[in-house]
Amino acid sequence: MNDIKDERLWVIARKRALFRKNLYSYIVVNIFLWLVWWFTTGNKTGFTGYPWPVWLMLGWGFGIVTQYYKTYHGSTSNVTNKEYERLKREQEGR
Numbered sequence: 001m002n003d004i005k006d007e008r009l010w011v012i013a014r015k016r017a018l019f020r021k022n023l024y025s026y027i028v029v030n031i032f033l034w035l036v037w038w039f040t041t042g043n044k045t046g047f048t049g050y051p052w053p054v055w056l057m058l059g060w061g062f063g064i065v066t067q068y069y070k071t072y073h074g075s076t077s078n079v080t081n082k083e084y085e086r087l088k089r090e091q092e093g094r
Contacts, residue, residue, distance in 0.1 A: 033056060036053075
């Protein structure tokens with residue numbers, strides 16, 4: 001059995017696992033916060049309280065979207081590596 005790991009793939013795997021963990025936390029915590037809001041402000045005739053969990057969802061959601069982009073669409077180092085490889089192929093092609 002080969003225990004040697006490709007370092008680049010290992011880094012990608014760790015980032016994706018961390019993203020899934022953070023997304024799960026985001027979902028669970030926000031469901032809890034909305035339930036707190038529901039049970040503290042809701043009544044049979046409607047809602048009288050301000051929906052404060054929306055601000056937490058938006059702020060934390062922005063961080064989740066940013067992490068998703070960095071995890072699944074690469075970071076600037078990946079872009080730099082791709083550009084380097086392209087330039088290297090161009091130079092070898094001459």
